[in-house]
Amino acid sequence: MPSADAPVEHRITDIGARLLYRDALVLVIDKPAGLPVHPGPKGGETLTDHLDALRFGLPRRPEAAHRLDRDTSGCLALGRHAKALARLNKLFAASGTVGKTYWAIVEGDPSEDEGRIDLPLARRSDDPRSWWMKTDPAGDPSLTTWRVLGRSPDRSLAWxxxxxxxxxxxxxxxHCAAMGWPILGDTIYGTAPRSGGPGLQLHARALxxxxxxxxxxxxxxxxxxxxxxxxxEMCGYEADE
Structure with a gap:
């Protein structure tokens, strides 16, 4: 589960300002890091608390069509009504149908500039409440493609x-941890401390x-x-890209 001390990028004061796309069926918003999408057993602020402001004249609030971890920022698609949500759910359930690109800062120096990670995954525990995962030859097929966008001058970080x-x-x-370059700020699979770290450096860049x-x-x-x-920026990012 995410660290309770993970920093919130900033609280939502105007969710409309985070709207990236809108049509009759779908909205896409830029979810801030540190904010869970759905209510959990410990309570607290969630994205759901803000969705009424995105009705745009419809009788019900939109609902998330897929998951983003609490500490992951970026593109989140919302279905504007039940039929739209069902259509989106079907798209997201079909592997490879929806294109997803994430940006990550990882610890270490990948030996290649791009590649594929083909490692099956399974739960670490039989407890259905546990979300922690592990690589397991008997697990579900899992495939990630990756590409280096930049490296820090000392080669300690890669984007x-x-x-x-x-x-x-x-x-x-x-997958990143299994390759030997865990995502910076990952308190479960990486080296980040449970508190006081930089926050998970993972961003849903594009859908x-x-x-x-x-x-x-x-x-x-x-x-x-x-x-x-x-x-x-340490890895070569320029704001006008």
Missing amino acids: LALSPVTGRTHQLRV TLPLYPKKPPIVVEAPAPGHMRERM
């Missing part, structure tokens, strides 16, 4: 573009949604988040 072909729980975090059969896919990008910019 990656990660694309999960499958959608397993914590897939990117476990490609083939929602309408006779139209091009919807492509939405979220800007670089504030909590990752310093280390991205």
Whole structure:
């Protein structure tokens, strides 16, 4: 589970300002780091608390069509009504149908500039409440492609573009850790302390949604988040990219 001390990038005061895309079926917002999407057993603020402001005249609030971990920022698709949500859920359930690109800062220096991680994943525990995962030859097939976007001058950090072909729980975090370059700020699979760390350096950069059969896919990008910019810039990121 995410660290209770993970920093919130900033609280939502105007969720409309975080709207990246809107049409009759779907909204895409830029979720801040540190804010869970759904209510949990410990209570506290969630994204759901703010969704009434995104009705735009409809009788019910939109609902998330997929998961983002609490400490992951970036593109989150919302279905605007029940039929739209069902359509989106079907898209996200089909491996490889929705294009997803994440940006991550990882610890270490990948030996190649791009590659594939093909490692099955399974739960660490039989407890259904546990979300922690592990690589396991008997687990569910899990595939991630990756590409280096930049490296720090001392080669201690790398900025990656990660694309999960499958959608397993914590897939990117476990896959990166298994390769020997865990995501910076990961308190479960990496080296980050339980408190006082930089926050998980993982951002849902882009979504490609083939929602309408006779139209091009919807492509939405979220800007670089504030909590990752310093280390991205160390790895060569420029704001006008």
